[in-house]
Amino acid sequence: MRFELLHSHKNSRLGRLVFNRGTIDTPAFMPVGTYGSVKTMSSEELNGIGYEIILSNTFHLMLRPGMEVIRSHQGLHDFMNWKRPILTDSGGFQVYSLKSLTKIDEEGVEFRSPVNGDLIKLTPELSISIQHDLSSDIVMVFDECTPYPVSEKHALSSMELSLRWAKRSMESFKALKKDQQSDSSLFGIIQGGVYPKLRAKCCEALKKIDFDGYALGGLAVGETEEERIRTLEAIGPYLPIDKPRYLMGVGTPMDIMKSVLLGIDMFDCVIPTRHARNGQLFTSEGRINLKNSRYRMDKSPVDEKCLCITCQNYTRSYLSHLHRCNEILGAHLSTIHNLQFYYSLMAEIRQAISKDSLDKLVEEYLSQGKID
Numbered sequence: 001m002r003f004e005l006l007h008s009h010k011n012s013r014l015g016r017l018v019f020n021r022g023t024i025d026t027p028a029f030m031p032v033g034t035y036g037s038v039k040t041m042s043s044e045e046l047n048g049i050g051y052e053i054i055l056s057n058t059f060h061l062m063l064r065p066g067m068e069v070i071r072s073h074q075g076l077h078d079f080m081n082w083k084r085p086i087l088t089d090s091g092g093f094q095v096y097s098l099k100s101l102t103k104i105d106e107e108g109v110e111f112r113s114p115v116n117g118d119l120i121k122l123t124p125e126l127s128i129s130i131q132h133d134l135s136s137d138i139v140m141v142f143d144e145c146t147p148y149p150v151s152e153k154h155a156l157s158s159m160e161l162s163l164r165w166a167k168r169s170m171e172s173f174k175a176l177k178k179d180q181q182s183d184s185s186l187f188g189i190i191q192g193g194v195y196p197k198l199r200a201k202c203c204e205a206l207k208k209i210d211f212d213g214y215a216l217g218g219l220a221v222g223e224t225e226e227e228r229i230r231t232l233e234a235i236g237p238y239l240p241i242d243k244p245r246y247l248m249g250v251g252t253p254m255d256i257m258k259s260v261l262l263g264i265d266m267f268d269c270v271i272p273t274r275h276a277r278n279g280q281l282f283t284s285e286g287r288i289n290l291k292n293s294r295y296r297m298d299k300s301p302v303d304e305k306c307l308c309i310t311c312q313n314y315t316r317s318y319l320s321h322l323h324r325c326n327e328i329l330g331a332h333l334s335t336i337h338n339l340q341f342y343y344s345l346m347a348e349i350r351q352a353i354s355k356d357s358l359d360k361l362v363e364e365y366l367s368q369g370k371i372d
Contacts (some may be wrong), residue, residue, distance in 0.1 A: 001137070001185035001212055003244050009356040011236060011263040017053075017244060019137050020183050021077070023082040024052040026244065026265040027349055028303050029256065029342050030087060030290055032273065034060050037082040039273050040332040041339070043082040049308075049336075054138075058130050059091030059122070062114045062169040071172040075135025085137035086198055087268075090127045090169075092189070092217070093249070094147035104144065106161070128172040128186075136184060138213070142167035143189045146218040155193035159202050162191045170209050185212035185241045187246060193218060194227045196234035213266075215246040218295050220269075225255075232262040239263065253282060253345055253371045257362045260349055272342050276329040276334035282341040286370045288316075290334070308340035309333075329339040 007014040014175055017024040023298075031038045031046060034057045040048060046054065056076060069089030073079040075084055079185050089252070093110045095102055102111040103170050127142035143162040166188050173186045188211035190196030199216075206214060216235065221229050246266035256267050270281070279290040283303040290297070298316040310319070310333040322330025352358040366372045 003213070003242065004243065008355055009353060009358065010261070012193065012260050012353045012358045013263055014266060014345060014350055014353045015244065015265055017085075019085045021137060022052055025350060027034050027256075027260045027346055027353075028053060028211070028266050029346050030266065030268040031339055031342075032268055032270045033065065033080070036061060036076055036333075038339075039277065040328070040335045041273075041368055043080055045336065046082070046339070049340055051339070051343060052083065053087060054133070055087045056136075057089045057091065057094065057133070058127055058140075058331060059089070059094035061088075061134065062091070062122075063113055071133050075133070077118050077135055077320075081158060084087075086134070086135040087138035088131045088134055089142060089248075090131070090139075090140040090142040090189075091180070092127075092143040093145045095122065096147070096365075099147070106164070108165075109144075117154045121182050124168040125172045128169050128174065132173075132184075137183055139173060139186045140215065141166045141189055141211075143191060143217060144189050145221065146193045148193065148218075148222040150193050150199070152195050155191075155195055155198055159191040159193075161196050162189065163202060163205050164207060164297075166211075167209060170211070173299070187211055187213040187215050187244075189215045189217040189248070190235065191218050194223050194231055196231065199231060199235045200238050203235060207238075208241060211243070211244060213244040215266075216264075217249050217344045219247065220249040220251060228255075229258065229262070232259060232264070240293075253342070254362075254365065257349060257358075257365065257371075261358060261362060272338035273335050276338040277331040279330070279334065281334055282338055282371075283320070284370065287372060289321045290316060290323050290330075292320075303336050303341070306337065306340060306344070308337050310337040310340075320367055 002018040004016040015026040031054050033054045054339035079255050102109050113120055124142040131139040142165050142286045144158050148282040171371045190202045192202045242298045244265045247264045280345050281288050281302050292308050295316045352361040
């Protein structure tokens with residue numbers, strides 16, 4: 001992997017990630033394809049919108065379909081017919097979400113499979129090995145996601161465990177990549193809750209291991225927006241300028257814009273696809289809920305400024321009907337639109353950075369109240 005920093009203004013950055021499988025313009029949003037599928041979308045449709053990278057999940061793919069199936073396809077790209085780069089989450093967050101079913105020790109995490117109840121031990125070495133078999137372009141270290149709220153003492157203990165796992169993840173990554181013609185990269189994950197000193201300590205320790213990129217984990221787990229912004233502001237000076245920065249699990253369009261202002265390069269979130277399946281669509285005039293009765297006779301497109309196939313061919317009335325009847329087509333057409341909206345938003349953000357005007361763009365959206 002090669003990261004090129006093309007332009008910066010204040011803290012915002014315009015960059016490019018270069019892989020054998022393709023180039024990613026940053027700031028970038030990654031649609032979430034947990035099971036090797038962005039819900040309701042084909043790989044061809046994602047490619048048609050213009051997405052250059054997607055995210056899939058180690059934990060879920062390990063359980064279903066299982067690595068024997070993935071290996072038989074020589075990796076996830078061929079399995080799902082996606083030719084561009086893929087980032088794989090290590091499984092740490094999913095283990096966190098199953099905390100009532102897990103047992104954590106120095107070696108890793110033991111848990112019962114939510115699929116069939118089998119007892120599974122997920123370790124840093126196993127997580128990296130699975131991501132290697134997935135042929136991931138961006139591999140994430142295995143970490144413990146710090147909960148919220150959490151005491152500083154607990155956050156410190158969790159962060160130190162994640163650091164030890166990060167070192168083991170790097171050792172495993174190097175061993176598996178040895179003698180291979182691969183440009184896959186490994187990102188470290190900065191933990192420490194909402195405690196700036198712990199975040200800084202974790203970042204400094206990860207830099208000594210020398211990862212290809214750095215992610216901020218343990219956010220978007222219940223903390224306030226103010227706490228998240230304060231954490232990003234505090235960690236910014238410690239992040240390497242020449243490495244990509246990834247904020248995991250964030251967020252809404254405004255969350256993304258504010259985070260780009262603080263120097264973040266990469267994002268992922270289920271919001272655009274999950275909201276679409278629930279009939280909530282993002283537009284240039286604000287978010288709308290198609291299940292609302294006001295759209296029953298509305299013959300206008302979802303967004304007159306949008307060029308997606310949904311807006312060019314179908315009315316709000318028709319989409320409202322589909323959602324009211326729980327027709328699968330409603331979820332599909334709505335997902336196409338929301339992903340187009342996010343893609344166009346990132347393009348607008350990149351253009352604003354190139355003109356040193358992102359702060360003005362954010363102020364404009366905030367004053368209009370049309371984006372959240």
